[in-house]
Amino acid sequence: MDVMTDELGIRRGHALRAAVEQGLVSEAEPVVGLLDVTGVERSATALHAAFATPGVAITHTFAVKAASLVPVLALLGECGLGAEVASPGELALARAAGIPADRTVLDSPAKTVAELREALALGIAVNADNPQELARIDALRLAGTESAAPVGLRVNPQVGGGTIGAMSTATATSKFGVALRDPGAEEWVLRAYAERPWLNRLHTHTGSQGVPLELMAAGVRAAYELAERINAAAGRQQVSVLDIGGGLPVNFRSDDVTPSFADYARVLRAEVPGLFDGRYGIVTEFGRSLLAKNGTVLARVEYAKSAGGRPIAVTHAGAQVATRTVFVPEAWPIRVLALDGKGREKDGEPVVQDVAGPCCFAGDLVAQGRALPLLDAGDFVALLDTGAYYFSNHFAYNSLPRPAVHGYTADSTGSVTFAQVRTAQTLDDLVAESGGALPPLRRG
Numbered sequence: 001m002d003v004m005t006d007e008l009g010i011r012r013g014h015a016l017r018a019a020v021e022q023g024l025v026s027e028a029e030p031v032v033g034l035l036d037v038t039g040v041e042r043s044a045t046a047l048h049a050a051f052a053t054p055g056v057a058i059t060h061t062f063a064v065k066a067a068s069l070v071p072v073l074a075l076l077g078e079c080g081l082g083a084e085v086a087s088p089g090e091l092a093l094a095r096a097a098g099i100p101a102d103r104t105v106l107d108s109p110a111k112t113v114a115e116l117r118e119a120l121a122l123g124i125a126v127n128a129d130n131p132q133e134l135a136r137i138d139a140l141r142l143a144g145t146e147s148a149a150p151v152g153l154r155v156n157p158q159v160g161g162g163t164i165g166a167m168s169t170a171t172a173t174s175k176f177g178v179a180l181r182d183p184g185a186e187e188w189v190l191r192a193y194a195e196r197p198w199l200n201r202l203h204t205h206t207g208s209q210g211v212p213l214e215l216m217a218a219g220v221r222a223a224y225e226l227a228e229r230i231n232a233a234a235g236r237q238q239v240s241v242l243d244i245g246g247g248l249p250v251n252f253r254s255d256d257v258t259p260s261f262a263d264y265a266r267v268l269r270a271e272v273p274g275l276f277d278g279r280y281g282i283v284t285e286f287g288r289s290l291l292a293k294n295g296t297v298l299a300r301v302e303y304a305k306s307a308g309g310r311p312i313a314v315t316h317a318g319a320q321v322a323t324r325t326v327f328v329p330e331a332w333p334i335r336v337l338a339l340d341g342k343g344r345e346k347d348g349e350p351v352v353q354d355v356a357g358p359c360c361f362a363g364d365l366v367a368q369g370r371a372l373p374l375l376d377a378g379d380f381v382a383l384l385d386t387g388a389y390y391f392s393n394h395f396a397y398n399s400l401p402r403p404a405v406h407g408y409t410a411d412s413t414g415s416v417t418f419a420q421v422r423t424a425q426t427l428d429d430l431v432a433e434s435g436g437a438l439p440p441l442r443r444g
């Protein structure tokens, strides 16, 4: 464990105790998300340092889907990052956070004409997913939508999948991008660029969690080699920017940051050296690897019971905050800390138990058969490495409210300051978003 890793765990420990002490988790708000501001800044610094190359313009964007919270996007913006957005909502969040257009990239497989028009008008980079979308962009340009927006095409290098099928975007039949190895596809891409001198980027994203670095690099290499062929055919540097996506996997087993951004950049420099020789600008779109280890869900244990000899802690953190972990536990196991009523790590003999959530279905378990110090009513649990795709990706089952999220900083004495990132959804909010202001349906 290195010093940085150690510090992350120490800051988290201080924050968990302080969150309990300061009443951030309560009867009214029995589950909260906590985000380590120092950790986020350090992740951003590590990313910049890993890719920095003299003479190469690099834009690191943050995949908004991983933490769709305006103050977090603003913090990342201050750290020099932009935003990768994949819906009108994500674009609105990035704009609300003050992310400039020239650091914003619009991906997504189902952009409407209105979305494309808006992006082009704002000067936001657009990565077209498929030939039909490119034709829509042609039509918008012909209709006079003035735009200096960079435009790219997403390609699927079809290099294969990782360990989690749902996260693997470069399989033979993936829904994303132009499937490069399909018959005639590469010829079509070369023609598409030849006919459109303004098409100046190329985009690929090989997948997310579960994809090994070598496979990610193979996807990037395929895109790079294609860009080289496009540019050779054009007789100029038509593709001037390669957008290499995100996808760096996260270690959910310990506090160690492995693989690191530096590890990935090293593999890329070895496998695709031409990417860094100054002819191309680079865009990245990391999400999980920037935020996951900097976030923790803290929840109260409401009851401790037993069934069939199995102790069960019934907590307030379940499928509504840990959706993937609950529904696909083998792909998304997370560490759970057992905390006492003061938010301190419990010691005591590990006992095999289930850690359940509040949702009304039997599978609502964030840990099953896990050996932990025995949890009791009034204790707390901490779900670790949940800064990305957890508390910001709420699942509205049982109308459970979206929990509050607090950023924290801790000084060397362990004193913790919290700043709210999102308030908890109120019952009035819930009723309103569930059609509360609309008239009752009438019988026909």
Ligand SMILES: Cc1ncc(COP(=O)(O)O)c(C=O)c1O
Binding pocket: 063, 066, 084, 107, 205, 207, 208, 209, 245, 246, 247, 248, 285, 286, 287, 288, 289
């Ligand atoms: C196009 C694109 N870019 C970036 C990302 C972010 O991936 P990760 O959070 O694994 O870095 C995703 C994730 O789905 C994506 O689809």
